[in-house]
Amino acid sequence: xxxxxxxxxxxxxxxxxxxxxxxxxxxxxxxxxxxxxxxxxxxxxxxxxxxxxxxxxxxxxxxxxxxxxxxxxxxxxxxxxxxxxxxxxxxxxxxxxxxxxxxxxxxxxxxxxxxxxxxxxxxxxxxxxxxxxxxxxxxxxxxxxxxxxxxxxxxxxxxxxxxxxxxxxxxxxxxxxxxxxxxxxxxxxxxxxxxxxxxxxxxxxxxxxxxxxxxxxxxxxxxxxxxxxxxxxxxxxxxxxxxxxxxxxxxxxxxxxxxxxxxxxxxxxxxxxxxxxxxxxxxxxxxxxxxxxxxxxxxxxxxxxxxxxxxxxxxxxxxxxxxxxxxxxxxxxxxxxxxxxxxxxxxxxxxxxxxxxxxxxxxxxxxxxxxxxxxxxxxxxxxxxxxxxxxxxxxxxxxxxx
Numbered sequence: 001x002x003x004x005x006x007x008x009x010x011x012x013x014x015x016x017x018x019x020x021x022x023x024x025x026x027x028x029x030x031x032x033x034x035x036x037x038x039x040x041x042x043x044x045x046x047x048x049x050x051x052x053x054x055x056x057x058x059x060x061x062x063x064x065x066x067x068x069x070x071x072x073x074x075x076x077x078x079x080x081x082x083x084x085x086x087x088x089x090x091x092x093x094x095x096x097x098x099x100x101x102x103x104x105x106x107x108x109x110x111x112x113x114x115x116x117x118x119x120x121x122x123x124x125x126x127x128x129x130x131x132x133x134x135x136x137x138x139x140x141x142x143x144x145x146x147x148x149x150x151x152x153x154x155x156x157x158x159x160x161x162x163x164x165x166x167x168x169x170x171x172x173x174x175x176x177x178x179x180x181x182x183x184x185x186x187x188x189x190x191x192x193x194x195x196x197x198x199x200x201x202x203x204x205x206x207x208x209x210x211x212x213x214x215x216x217x218x219x220x221x222x223x224x225x226x227x228x229x230x231x232x233x234x235x236x237x238x239x240x241x242x243x244x245x246x247x248x249x250x251x252x253x254x255x256x257x258x259x260x261x262x263x264x265x266x267x268x269x270x271x272x273x274x275x276x277x278x279x280x281x282x283x284x285x286x287x288x289x290x291x292x293x294x295x296x297x298x299x300x301x302x303x304x305x306x307x308x309x310x311x312x313x314x315x316x317x318x319x320x321x322x323x324x325x326x327x328x329x330x331x332x333x334x335x336x337x338x339x340x341x342x343x344x345x346x347x348x349x350x351x352x353x354x355x356x357x358x359x360x361x362x363x364x365x366x367x368x369x370x371x372x373x374x375x376x377x378x379x380x381x382x383x384x385x386x387x388x389x390x391x392x393x394x395x396x397x398x399x400x401x402x
Contacts, residue, residue, distance in 0.1 A: 005239070005242055005243050005246050006243065006246070006247075006254055006257075008239070009234060009235065009239070009240070009243050009286075010284065010285075010286070010289050012230075012234050013231070013234065013286050013289045013290055013293070014289040014290070014292065014293040015293070016227050016230050016231070016234075016262075016293070017227075017262070017289065017290045017291075017292070017293025017294045017297065018293045018294075018296055018297035018300070019223065019227065019297060020109070020223065020224065020227050020262070020293070020294050020297060021112065021113055021116055021293060021294035021295060021296065021297025021298035021299075021300075021301070022297040022298060022300060022301040023219060023220060023223040023224075023297075024109065024110070024113045024220065024224070024294070024298065025113050025116065025117055025297075025298040025301045025302060025307075026216070026219075026220075026301055026305070027049075027216035027217065027219050027220030027223075028046075028216065028220070029046070029049060029050075029053075029220030029221070029224060030046060030106060030107075030110050030113075031046075031050055031101070031107050031109075031110065031340035031341075031344065031362075032101045032102060032105070032106050032107055032110060032340075032366060033046050033106075033110075034046035034047040034049065034050045035047070035098075035102075035363055035366040035367050035370070036102075036366075036370060038367075039366075039367045039370050039371065040370065040374075044208065044211075045208075045210060045211055045214055045217050046217060048204075048205045048208060048211045048217065048221070049211075049214075049217040049218070049220050049221035050221065050340075050344065050345075051201055051204070051205050051221070052205050052217075052218065052221030052222060052225065053220075053221040053222070053224035053225040053228070053345045054201065054225065054344065054345050054348045054349065055198055055201045055202055055205065055225065056221065056222055056224075056225025056226055056228075056229065057224075057225040057226075057228035057229055057261075057345050057346065057348070057349035058194060058197065058198050058201075058348065058349045058351070059198050060225065060226065060228070060229030060232070060349070061228075061229060061232055061349045061350065062191055062194045062195065062198070064229070064232065064233060064236075064237070065190075065191070066191055069233070069236075069237055069238075070232055070233060070236035070237055070240075070259075071236070072232075072236065072259060072350060073259065074170060075258065076258060076259045076260055076350075077256055077258040077259070077260040078263070078266070078337040078338060078342075078347075079337075080171075080172075080337075080346075080347050080350040080352040080354070080355060081170040081171060081172045081175075081350055081352050082170065082171065083162060083163040083164045083168065083169060083170050083171065084160050084161075084162055084163075085160065085161045085162075085163050085171050085353065085354065086156060086157075086159070086160040086161075086354070087159065087160075087161065087354070087357065088156050088159040088160075089156055089335050089336055089337065089354075090336050090337075090343075090354045090355075090357040090358045090361065091357060091361050092332070092335060092336075092361075093331075093332045093333065093334070093335030093336025093337070093358065093361075094332065094336045094343070094357065094358040094359070094360070094361030094362045094364075094365065095332070095361045095362075095364065095365040096328045096331060096332030096335065096336075096365065097265075097328065097329055097332035097333050097335075097336060097339060097340075097358075097362050097365065098332075098361060098362040098363065098364060098365020098366035098367075098368075098369065099325075099328050099332075099365045099366070099368075099369045100324070100325040100326065100327070100328025100329035100330075100331075100332055100333075101325065101329055101339075101340070101362070101366060102325070102365075102366045102369040102370055102373075103321045103322065103324050103325030103328065103369065104122075104125050104130070104321070104322050104325025104326050104328075104329055105121070105122070105322065105325070106122065107264070107329070107339050107340040107341070108130070108264030108265050108267075108268065108329065108333065108339045108340070108341070108342075109264045109294060109339070109340070109341050111125060111126055111130065111264075111329075112126075112264065112291060112294040112295045112298065113294060113295075113298040114298075114311075115295050115298070116294070116295045116296065116297065116298025116299035116300075116301075116302060117298055117299070117302040117307065117308060117309065118302060118308045118309045118310045118311060119309075119310075119311045120310060120311060120312050121311055121312060121313055121318070121319075121322055122322075124313075124319075124322065125322045125323070125325065125326040126268065126326070128323070128326070129322070129323050129324075129325075129326025129327050129330065130265075130268050130326035130327070130329050130330040131268040131269065131271060131272040131330065132272060132330070133326065133327045133328075133329070133330025133331045133334075134265055134266065134268040134269030134272065134330035134331075134333065134334050135268070135269040135272035135273060135330075136269075137269065137330065137331055137334035137335065138266060138269035138270070138273075138334055139269060139273050148334070152335065163176070163179070166179065167179045167182070168180070169186070171352050171353040171354055172190060172350060172351050172352055172353075173190075173193050173194075173197075173351040173352075173353060174186045174187075174189040174190030174191070174192070174193045174194065174351065175189075175190065176353065177189055177193060178190075190351065193351065194351055197351070224341070224345060225345065227262055228261045228262055228341075228345050228346045228349055229261075229349075230261075231260065231261030231262050231286075231346070232259070232261045232349070235258070235259045235260050235261070235286070236259040240259060243257065244257060244258075244259070252282055253282075254282045254283075254284075254285060255270065255282060255283050255284075255285040256270065256285035256286050256287060257285075260286055261346045261349075262290055262341055262342070262345075262346055263287070263290075263338050263339060263341060263342025263343075263346055264287075264290065264291065264294070264339050264341055264342060265329065265330065265333030265334060265338065265339045265342060266287055266333075266334060266342070267286075267287025267288060267290055267291040268291065268330060268333075269330070269334065270283070270285055270287045270288050271287070271288050271291050271292075274288055336358045336361075336362075337354070337358075338355065338358060339362075340359075340362055343355045343358040343359060343362075344358070344359045344362065347359075364393075367393065368386075368389050368390070368393065371385075371388070371389030371390075371392050371393065372385045372386055372389045373385075374389075375388040375389060384399065387399050
């Protein structure tokens with residue numbers, strides 16, 4: 001087999017990412033916007049679009065698994081269905097990412113979409129803060145020791161639960177239910193659990209007449225979901241199997257040759273790694289092309305629709321918020337092994353418990369940050385704003401009136 005199969009895979013990945021970028025720009029598909037609309041206005045339209053993306057991705061992967069087209073091993077990238085349930089990574093990483101995407105005005109995918117639309121604030125966030133943070137979490141070393149290992153592994157690893165010690169083969173929901181019931185083969189249970197969840201999600205999504213009447217929300221969620229399905233098929237289907245077999249025979253294996261689909265935080269770190277060694281084309285991988293494709297797709301749409309607008313920071317406070325947000329997104333996204341798309345859509349399509357946990361804490365971190373920002377407008381201080389925010393979310397009693 002020739003190197004052409006690797007180029008073919010990357011070309012498909014790039015082309016689909018261009019579509020993601022264009023459609024996300026056109027439909028204003030935004031996971032942070034979904035949380036904001038829900039938290040501040042009670043509008044769940046974009047939240048349903050996000051849930052629709054999850055459902056489409058879930059149904060697509062279930063269908064391919066049922067048909068024997070794709071079989072996800074435990075070592076997908078990232079390892080969604082691993083039996084090592086590192087709950088602290090999902091909780092802390094998701095929470096930090098949720099805070100970061102709110103401060104930075106969008107998640108990883110939205111950052112690329114905004115860059116393509118002319119937003120220089122998002123470009124600064126990516127180049128100087130989010131990508132370097134992701135790079136250090138993935139590839140950084142201090143004194144020959146990995147940055148993540150040095151600062152995180154020593155206290156996160158002890159909290160990790162090996163589910164196999166409990167008779168559970170992986171953190172996929174069907175495997176968990178099967179393990180608890182003492183079933184040795186949970187393959188059919190996986191399909192049953194996934195099918196039930198998909199039906200319940202579709203009922204919830206489309207029971208809203210407002211959502212049913214929103215072409216953009218249906219289009220945005222549908223395209224993102226189908227893109228994730230395509231990613232699984234490209235890397236895990238017949239062509240993907242040839243790609244994996246070819247890579248195993250290569251003395252210099254290209255980066256990230258594994259069954260995977262779209263995620264947008266590790267690509268930041270991988271892109272930074274490639275930029276530091278631009279002559280090493282083996283570092284150009286799925287994520288690097290996905291990142292570039294979304295930016296270019298968004299740019300093409302913005303230009304053709306005459307919506308390309310240069311945006312810059314309003315003031316230093318705006319810059320500082322984006323800087324902190326970028327660092328938290330890069331750090332939290334790698335820590336949780338995914339972002340609002342990587343865990344919130346791609347991961348959930350695998351029915352991994354960690355993905356569901358990450359999604360929940362991304363939403364929680366983002367919503368709480370919005371609440372705190374709102375109450376900070378009264379200039380009563382962070383502690384008071386946090387108390388009010390938690391009270392609004394029914395996690396604390398309301399503070400007594402002064």
